[in-house]
Amino acid sequence: MARAGILLVDKPGGITSHDVVARARRALGTRKIGHAGTLDPMATGLLVLGVEGATRLLTYIVGADKTYEATILLGISTDSDDADGVETARADAAVVAAVTDAAIDAGIRALTGEIDQVPSTVSAIKVQGRRAYDLARAGETVELKARRVTVSRFEVRETRREGATIALDVVVDCTSGTYIRALARDLGAALGVGGHLTALRRTRIGAFDVVAAVTVDDIAETALVKPATAAAVVVGALAVGADEARDLRHGKRIDGGGRLTGERAAAIDPDGRLVGIVERRGTQLKSVMNMPEEVAG
Template structure:
């Protein structure tokens, strides 16, 4: 039997997230593999995968904030807002006269904090049951609704001037659902020269970092973290006795212990260090919100 766990993978460029899931299924010998958010084929970096029963934990990870390293090319627009698309426009030399250090700082400041963002039309967002990128590829006009996101950090790390373009290496901390391609597009539009993304790497998802991830060539059938280790990083942990663990698994409440936890949901860990499940408060009691499948030991 395949032990459940959370696997951190460093995705290479050129592969879809589904490709990574497929390879993980083969490496672990199970179909029960899920992910906590995809990456575009062009992008590299951290994918958080759930193995077997630990796929249930992905619900508590998918909404975590994220960190990206990216390169924005100002001066060109593309059909996809990234380097995979065809070039649509190149900025006129006159337009560059308005691009100064001050205007660049102002443009980045306008895209920092709580903002309203229209996702790229080639995103995976579903429109009437179909992915937006599928509709675009079919020749349909797609209009996506703006969404509220938070960009808590948008720093320029380095800049390089080219023939008719300016490349910015940036670091971005943002809420789940933020599109870095859209930041590149909107920064370029605000400066009047256009922009798109040429490189993207995700380095963090919540408490998980790409430095702890493995490459596809290093998949051994062993997860990076046990369910208990992963849950304790995402949620407050809560020690339960063997009897309480049994009660939770049978749908019973733990009476009178809700005050011991500052907030819920919380991860209930048994005396052997095994994740029983996720609990939530019900008055003075604790009730199971999600139970992990019991693993024979």
């Protein structure tokens, strides 16, 4: 049986996140693998996979802030807000040429900070139990509600004026649930020329970086990040004694709420194994997620 742990994979373009999970299941010989956030087939970059009992940690990873590198093409709109969609509008070359760098900067500033963003119609959001992209592909009208997200960085790295279009290479730091495709769409709309995403790469999820990720071909030979190590990176570590570890595993509360400096922490037993994620309950600590017991080592 596969050991529990976290696996960082650098997803290539042209395959789905589920394809990566399927390959990991075959390579590691287990069905119990999940991921902390999908990437579109067009996109590349970091997928965080949980293996065996470490799938329980994905709950604490999926909501982490993320970093993306992307290319936005101004001057052309698509029905999916990215290059996989069908072109729906093309701005006049003279109108695109009149878009100044200052106007682009102003448009980006307006999309930075806390914003109300309407997700792309072709998204995985469920509407009355069905995925928005399934409804859209079936020709049904999809109206998604705006949601509050935070874009803490929206920075242009390079601007290329190419005929009747403007390509922007950007980097974005944002909260979970932010659609980079929607940023491209909304920037293009604000500038009056339309826009869509032509490239997207996720480089960070919380404390995990794509530089530590492996290719899909190297999954079988890769050592997993131990649950205790991964949990400590995500929520911080709290050392507990053997008796405390036993009590937490049995659902009991332990004294020592004052030892917890943050909202929660990873309880690590004397053998370096992850007991679970604990939270403060008054002056005590309670495990809100218990890990299956590992074999020491």
